[in-house]
Amino acid sequence: MPELPEVETVRRGLEPYLTDARIEAVTLNRKDLRFPFPEGFAKALEGRTIVRVDRRAKYLLVRLDDGNTVLSHLGMSGAYRFTERDIDQPTRYYETNTARKHDHMIWSITHPTHGPLHLVYSDPRRFGFVDLFAEDQDNRYTKDLGPEPLGNEFDADMLAARFRTKAAPVKAGLLDQRVVAGLGNIYVCEALHRAHILPTVKCSALVKTNGHPKAVLEDLVLAIRKVLIEAIEAGGSTLRDFRAADGASGYFQMRFAVYDREDEPCPTPLCTGTVKRIVQSGRSTFYCPRCQKRVR
Structure with a gap:
């Protein structure tokens, strides 16, 4: 599942093409992902202009000019990509080796600099989801989150x-x-x-x-x-x-120094340890028992 760096990478890729873009149309190729799309979702977005693209933890937040925010979580396999406007030509619209059936949401947008584009959300496993809310305090996904690890509050x-x-x-x-x-x-x-x-x-x-x-x-x-x-x-x-x-x-x-490196030598200089794996709360933990110490 994408973590903070992956979601921030996606945000940075989307931002220059979405900020100031007008959403002309929204196409939903199914009624749900992990959860159903909000009622009236497409209609609420059409005609709106995107103000900016933010990130909070592992969530993407697309801010609209009417004060609404589109929240997106990528789940296990969710991905966004831009395509050309001409959707009636599959060889241009669908990238090589991209299954059409997994393209669940499409935003047709017009950007003042980049012109007309499609933003396609593809998610083969459908563990991702999209929601729409008006105020940050009404957003049940982010309201109880701790501080950002790259923010000033985190020390x-x-x-x-x-x-x-x-x-x-x-x-x-x-x-x-x-x-x-x-x-x-x-x-x-x-x-x-x-x-x-x-x-x-x-x-x-x-x-x-x-x-x-x-x-x-x-x-x-x-x-x-x-x-x-x-x-x-x-x-x-x-x-x-x-x-x-x-x-x-x-x-x-x-x-990676230790993650997914079980039984490999620890890369820490002068350490002769070997990376081990244990399970904590159902998740694999990778560490070096020689150079990672107990705290006294």
């Missing part, structure tokens, strides 16, 4: 306040979207490895008795930021279905 003091009484493993704590928004399995594994913290360590072990963060928690915050920034610069990670809006694959997976 060691904030994390210490949330971890102080938390007995859950640190990996589970970081995956809790109410604690910090947008982190997923891949980048938590990578950040914990960079900070040399065992994924099984309790959250509270990273906090001093006076509530202040230990130095290792400062290291973890820095590692999270660096991993995410590097992943965004690399266009995200492509493991199965992820593609950017221009169809390109991400390549951060080539830099």
